[in-house]
Amino acid sequence: MNAIYLIAYFLGGALGSLLGSVGWSLVGWNVAQAGLELPIKLKEFVGTSSVPCAPADVTVYFVPSGVYSHHISDPTPGTDRDEWWGGAKFTITF
Numbered sequence: 342m343n344a345i346y347l348i349a350y351f352l353g354g355a356l357g358s359l360l361g362s363v364g365w366s367l368v369g370w371n372v373a374q375a376g377l378e379l380p381i382k383l384k385e386f387v388g389t390s391s392v393p394c395a396p397a398d399v400t401v402y403f404v405p406s407g408v409y410s411h412h413i414s415d416p417t418p419g420t421d422r423d424e425w426w427g428g429a430k431f432t433i434t435f
Contacts (some may be wrong), residue, residue, distance in 0.1 A: 345376040345408055369414055376408030380432070397435045405429040 349371040380402045388396025407427040416422055 343378040343380065343404075345374065345378060345406065347372070347374040349373075371414050372410055372412050374408055374410045376406060378404050378406040380404045400434045402432045402434070403429065404432055 351369065351371050381404070382400060383403055384401045386399040388398050390396040405427065406429065407425070410424045410426075412420065412422045412424075
């Protein structure tokens, strides 16, 4: 199981000035996120070599995930303050 976490703080600058001119104030603490990934091993390929070197082993995973997000500052219009979402990906490791 892999933990996912993020806490974002937006410093502002030129982008903050631009967003402020249209009424979006995103400067300061913005969002906190937490979630989990669950890697499921699908296939492992073990490398072979006829010379003295380490062959690559390849592993393929299917990784479903779920994340909760809480907007600390006022979210932009059309965005909920608290959100859940999930997804999945395939990963290949060598």
